[in-house]
Amino acid sequence: MSRHITVDPISRLEGHGKIDIILNDAGDVERAYLQIPELRGFEKFAEGRQVEDMPQITSRICGVCPMAHHMAGTKAVDGVYGVQPTATGRLIRELAYNTFMFEDHALHFYYLGGPDFIVGPDAPKAQRNIVGVLGKVGLEVGKKVIAMRREARDMMTLLCGKVIHPVFGLPGGVSKRISADEQKKAIEISEKAVEFGQFTLQVFHDIVLKNQQYVDAIRSDAYTHKTYYMGMVDEKNQVNFYDGMLRVVAPDGKEFLKFKPAEYLKHIAEHVEPWSYIKFCYLKAIGWKGFEEGPQSGVYSVAPLARLNVADGMPTPKANEAYQQFFSVLGKKPVHHTLANHWARVIELLCAAEMMLEQAKNPALTDAKIRNIPMTTPTEGVGVVEAPRGTLFHHYWTDKKGVVTKANLIVATQNNAARIAMSVDRAAKSLIKAGKVNDGILNRIEMAFRAYDPCHGCATHALPGDMPLVVRVYNPQHELVQEIRRDMQRAS
Amino acid sequence: MTKTLVLGLGNEILADDAVGVLVARQLKDEFAGRADVISCALHGLALLELFIGYERAILIDAIQTGKNPPGTIMELRGEDLDKVYAPSPHYAGVPEMLELAEQLELDFPKEFRIFAVEVGDMRTIGGPVTAAVAAAIPAVCERVKAVM
Numbered sequence: 001m002s003r004h005i006t007v008d009p010i011s012r013l014e015g016h017g018k019i020d021i022i023l024n025d026a027g028d029v030e031r032a033y034l035q036i037p038e039l040r041g042f043e044k045f046a047e048g049r050q051v052e053d054m055p056q057i058t059s060r061i062c063g064v065c066p067m068a069h070h071m072a073g074t075k076a077v078d079g080v081y082g083v084q085p086t087a088t089g090r091l092i093r094e095l096a097y098n099t100f101m102f103e104d105h106a107l108h109f110y111y112l113g114g115p116d117f118i119v120g121p122d123a124p125k126a127q128r129n130i131v132g133v134l135g136k137v138g139l140e141v142g143k144k145v146i147a148m149r150r151e152a153r154d155m156m157t158l159l160c161g162k163v164i165h166p167v168f169g170l171p172g173g174v175s176k177r178i179s180a181d182e183q184k185k186a187i188e189i190s191e192k193a194v195e196f197g198q199f200t201l202q203v204f205h206d207i208v209l210k211n212q213q214y215v216d217a218i219r220s221d222a223y224t225h226k227t228y229y230m231g232m233v234d235e236k237n238q239v240n241f242y243d244g245m246l247r248v249v250a251p252d253g254k255e256f257l258k259f260k261p262a263e264y265l266k267h268i269a270e271h272v273e274p275w276s277y278i279k280f281c282y283l284k285a286i287g288w289k290g291f292e293e294g295p296q297s298g299v300y301s302v303a304p305l306a307r308l309n310v311a312d313g314m315p316t317p318k319a320n321e322a323y324q325q326f327f328s329v330l331g332k333k334p335v336h337h338t339l340a341n342h343w344a345r346v347i348e349l350l351c352a353a354e355m356m357l358e359q360a361k362n363p364a365l366t367d368a369k370i371r372n373i374p375m376t377t378p379t380e381g382v383g384v385v386e387a388p389r390g391t392l393f394h395h396y397w398t399d400k401k402g403v404v405t406k407a408n409l410i411v412a413t414q415n416n417a418a419r420i421a422m423s424v425d426r427a428a429k430s431l432i433k434a435g436k437v438n439d440g441i442l443n444r445i446e447m448a449f450r451a452y453d454p455c456h457g458c459a460t461h462a463l464p465g466d467m468p469l470v471v472r473v474y475n476p477q478h479e480l481v482q483e484i485r486r487d488m489q490r491a492s
Numbered sequence: 493m494t495k496t497l498v499l500g501l502g503n504e505i506l507a508d509d510a511v512g513v514l515v516a517r518q519l520k521d522e523f524a525g526r527a528d529v530i531s532c533a534l535h536g537l538a539l540l541e542l543f544i545g546y547e548r549a550i551l552i553d554a555i556q557t558g559k560n561p562p563g564t565i566m567e568l569r570g571e572d573l574d575k576v577y578a579p580s581p582h583y584a585g586v587p588e589m590l591e592l593a594e595q596l597e598l599d600f601p602k603e604f605r606i607f608a609v610e611v612g613d614m615r616t617i618g619g620p621v622t623a624a625v626a627a628a629i630p631a632v633c634e635r636v637k638a639v640m
Contacts, residue, residue: 045618150541
């Protein structure tokens with residue numbers, strides 16, 4: 001017999017970002033789970049649509065990273081039509097994609113993840129937000145962040161037609177040329193982006209790394225799991241967000257697999273649990289051995305920390321220097337501390353900026369050959385990119401007319417689902433003893449999954465109605481016996 | 493760039509959540525030259541940059557209070573909104589964005605109106621807008637036009 005506890009941080013969309021905690025007869029935690037959005041409904045919705053429309057349609061999946069879906073979709077459509085972009089088409093795509101990674105990482109670091117570190121993990125709720133971040137780093141920094149993000153978004157508009165839902169990806173290339181004036185502007189913005197990246201790394205060093213308490217938190221067992229890692233690398237095994245091979249390293253850091261993204265079904269499988277509608281990704285070669293860490297378990301992780309762990313270095317000089325320091329401070333590869341994702345994200349932000357500058361300066365950027373016209377009958381294609389939160393897979397099958405007959409999508413957070421569940425489980429076990437559910441569980445459990453930045457983007461854009469944080473305790477008959485409720489704190 | 497921003501928020505593939513986008517689409521041509529009409533599915537803090545430089549903003553969005561019948565139109569002013577802190581920065585919304593803009597002394601709209609439409613279904617991917625919400629769209633358009 002067991003009791004059931006539910007922590008529901010965003011009640012607006014039922015089942016999205018909900019935490020279930022199951023107690024045993026003694027009142028201790030048997031297992032805790034995080035349920036996150038999955039896209040089966042979306043895949044069904046895709047059937048019967050023209051495959052060229054998929055990059056536009058899929059960019060609506062998420063209010064946070066439409067560009068990642070647009071790009072994975074565009075690359076999948078390349079595959080469906082058996083066509084590769086021209087050199088300039090690819091260059092424009094990569095420049096746009098790095099700009100997006102830069103912009104999104106800045107959003108996360110300062111607005112979303114930053115509050116835990118910049119303000120502090122134990123700070124009161126009312127301060128753990130962007131306003132609290134500004135209180136700590138100063139208004140001038142805040143203004144700098146806003147101004148930089150705005151310029152990055154201007155650049156995306158220039159490259160992609162629209163900043164929010166890009167419309168430039170076509171099979172075989174892109175829809176719009178870059179003029180000499182636009183290139184000049186792109187170089188100017190990219191130069192500022194590199195400066196901003198260095199500045200952000202300095203902020204991280206000053207506020208986080210100089211505070212022993214934070215460094216200890218990063219290293220603590222509570223946030224450490226020894227799993228496999230997956231990420232995309234270029235031909236030199238350096239981090240690449242747009243294209244390359246997928247590399248997996250084992251918990252001891254040795255290369256375990258390296259494969260072409262189109263072969264992902266040979267290497268990745270999805271496990272189903274009766275209590276959740278999400279499918280948990282695992283490595284086929286190892287198999288599903290439950291929510292366990294270690295080399296014998298197929299659980300793996302993606303996102304910034306995983307990308308740094310699988311690579312031999314960063315492709316740009318300043319980011320590579322930061323990469324070396326990262327591993328010299330946190331120990332040998334791979335680093336297993338989940339909270340190190342925040343640091344890895346800042347290093348990637350700088351890398352994206354350096355890549356932007358390199359690509360913006362490339363004389364080929366203004367070339368007229370932006371697209372190869374598809375000439376073959378459409379069939380099937382896989383498009384994979386590294387989204388800010390990890391590896392994103394789009395796989396489409398079509399009929400001879402290019403109408404989608406089947407779609408398979410694995411979003412970044414699904415790759416991390418098993419490890420996130422393990423982190424939530426560990427936090428819950430450390431807090432709930434003999435049936436006593438402490439109110440502090442809300443904070444600690446949130447911390448455990450926020451480091452991964454699980455994507456609830458599709459659930460975040462409506463006006464809040466009532467959006468409290470709720471822990472529900474159920475008896476074995478699934479009757480509600482206790483409710484701990486914390487409504488949003490209202491400022492005076 | 494005009495002095496007024498009309499922003500339709502919502503996700504057009506999530507049933508009633510599309511209402512803000514549908515209203516913005518209807519008003520776009522009529523408001524040409526008088527207001528910049530855009531629609532998107534981004535969340536609060538990612539929206540911040542969009543408002544900079546406008547004197548006033550009219551926002552049309554879905555709302556789920558559960559206290560009104562679907563299709564009910566509510567009008568809110570920026571200053572009417574409680575300054576609330578979401579339980580996590582991931583879920584920060586318009587009130588937090590307004591506070592941030594104030595603290596940063598950004599060139600932000602002085603007048604901030606929100607038309608919110610109570611939804612019935614916001615969960616069905618690809619689901620149609622429910623009849624009650626669809627029926628409210630002409631009235632929302634009229635309300636927005638009246639304040640233009």
